[in-house]
Amino acid sequence: MNVKYDFKSLEPKWQKYWEEKGIYRVTERSDKREYYCLEMFPYPSGNLHMGHVRNYSIGDVVARFKTMEGYNVLHPMGWDSFGLPAENAAIQRGVHPSVWTKDNIANMKRQLKSMGISYDWEREATTCLPDYYKWTQWLFLQLYKNGLAYKKKAAVNWCPSCATVLANEQVVEGACERCGTTVDKKDLEQWFFKITDYAQRLLDDLEKLPGWPEKVKTMQKNWIGRSEGVEVQFKAAATGDPLPVFTTRHDTIFGVTYMVLAPEHPMVEKLTAGTPYEAEVKAFIRKVQQLSNVDRTSNELEKEGMFIGAYAVNPMTGEEVPIWITNYVIMDYGTGAVMGVPAHDSRDFDFAKKYGLPIKPVISPPGEKLSGETMSEAYVESGIMINSPGFDGMANEEAMTAIADYMEEKGLGKRVINYRLRDWLISRQRYWGAPIPIVYCDKCGIVPVPDDQLPVILPLDVEFKPNGESPLKTSPTFRETACPKCGERAERELDTMDTFVCSSWYFLRYCDPKNSEQAFAKEKADYWMNVDQYIGGVEHAILHLMYARFFVKVLHDLGLVSAEEPFENLLTQGMVLKDGSKMSKSKGNVVSPEDIINQYGADTARMFILFAAPPERDLEWNDAAVEGCYRFLNRVWRLVVSNLEIIKKGQETVDTGLFTKEEKDVRRAVHQGVKKVTEDISQRFNFNTAISAIMEMVNAMYDYREKTAGKVNPSVFREAAEKLLLLLAPFAPHITEELWHLMGKEGSIHQAAWPTYEAEALKQDLINIVVQVNGKVRDHLDVAPDLDGEGMKELVLASAKLPQWTGGKNIVKIITVPKKLVNIVIK
């Protein structure tokens, strides 16, 4: 028999078979343990790229492996299908976003299917379809009704190119995360989700996620940015107006020599109105505000400021200090006011030096004396309190508590916790998103759309013009509506939701995707959640992963789901590189998955991408190595196909009685392989070493065939071939299915049980140990596997080779490690 490995015909054949038999469809069932394997759903840009191939190949191995292990595995896929690119396509090519998106989904779905991934397509979720966004809107209303969604006017990040606002998280180094355009500030009425209410829980519960990479948890911790301090009640000297400052270094309160306000601070205007400083202060504020956000937050920026002619009273000392405004204090953190302690803060030090403000040390390094005149940098370490009446001589850490206690007692300040995390701005002035289900009525004000009027359908009769205006404003049918409360003429909210809202709950919809009565049934969500394994790019470490955590906590609090965290284990995959850098059109180094699948087949593509590097690490694309994986699959093919008759002759069970040495060797390799592959997949997700173990198995089988001149033991060979195909099945699902059936097996290999190994088959008659002299390898010995240390020592001392090893020198001692080595220490 000499059939060629024809992936071109057999891959589609089995894909069709799987689909027809529905072998990847799952339902809740009590007789099996559940496992939820999830890969981040893609934005339907039109074509799969290698990053997707990697993501979904990893997920498919996990899903198939867990299925074979006997779990009831949920493995769904869907589309994060709202977003700006669809609108840009509409402007550039005159295609409606809905058409463009639908076509892209169709194409990418076809590509995904050609990869042979084990998705339950019956559970497909598409965020831009009304049956999905109806529930996104419903969830918005749940937040609204519980005080977690609110509207406020705020200085928000505005991307002039995308013509929309952005969440803080979407601004990277002062530029739009998507298009790189410098972001402006704009005062707008916008919708926010109160994620800050959950700041502490989002922080605390990171502890409950041991299955997440430290790196991601650290990034979230930093983003939440908890800091403990004291809000100290300074007052304006002239008017008595309160000027609270937030500080984490209240131990330095006696070292305050000035106060700084953010230029936007509301007190600035009040304190300067009608004074000789007014005009100059206004000019300064204008200058600062003209700076783009990038410049304003840049480290390079020279600290600049000016005295505003007013003074503040330090509540601890009664002392009056000058009030300045500066470009290095920002309004939206703390109170927008900072106490200046140049002796112990490097920023304040620079500022004081530049403007000749006094420097007063209040913490002294042990055994040293600081003087404001001679200091060349701020002293930020710990030390002993000085110049701080009532607290002198204390360690500054001790004074932290003492001063905070004192201030609380005297009503001069109170302990507060500040977070860097801001509320999540979810309004987008764009068309292609889920409409915010709110109506504005002149009489009734802000009115939520009642549940029975959901979904608020995104209208199709809109115009796309390259002027940045939201096309939704042009819909003749959308804007005007009747107030749900009073029935009078009212207007709909024209903003749509940030797409991150849609992706914050899609994993719940997968649990119950066709439900038309609810977003999802609680029992179903509770059956599947949490996601046991979540896989995706590290670029979502903050945005998506934090929003999804927030959503699940809110839904938990509303009693809609039991889970408190969405993702039990998180795997962040590395990037796919070509010639050392990320694949991109502009660099012209893109390798198309479709081309690779056409040339080598999906199995080869999957094998390569899993073999070339461990999943978390970046992966360098290498055409020659792809060829190598293709050769390997051909080798597997020939090994099975050319021995089909023998394999079929073999018995279901092997007679473990009397094996030849060759039979023992090949069985050991096979069972060893089962052990290694099982461990590599389940304990470490090291698919690269799992595949190399399978390669070693194949090499051992070829070796066996050669050593026996083709006269192999049919039962042994059959056992080996079966285990080989079962181990390979999660990686290369098509070729293994074909060979499985050629071997005469009934049913899909993907519904077969994961292979087991026999401890007995792993045993060796003799094992090879190393003889070292002073740690250097000198010889090898074959010994019985159960030889203990004492026995090894005797063996070495009795050996005729001993003088050769030691060169006649004195033996100081002999170290033995059973099954491993003997080390003779000589002098």
Next chain:
RNA sequence: GCGGGAGUGGCGGAAUUGGCAGACGCACCAGACUUAGGAUCUGGCGGGUAACCGUGGGGGUUCAAGUCCCUUCUCCCGCACCA
């Protein structure tokens, strides 16, 4: 500046608990089969003639170090006036 990760053959990578460094694959070299080979098979493949030397550099602990400790360099990623 702060936080995290990584440096191993020509290349991707292995070494899981301190125990033979370089598994597996790619590339390369030689041979076999062949009209032919970009197919397949066999063998070789860190450096050095060798003793030996080799996991970014230097030091240390240990019978034994890629692995532990100290120190230093380089690269990548994230955060960055957060008071």
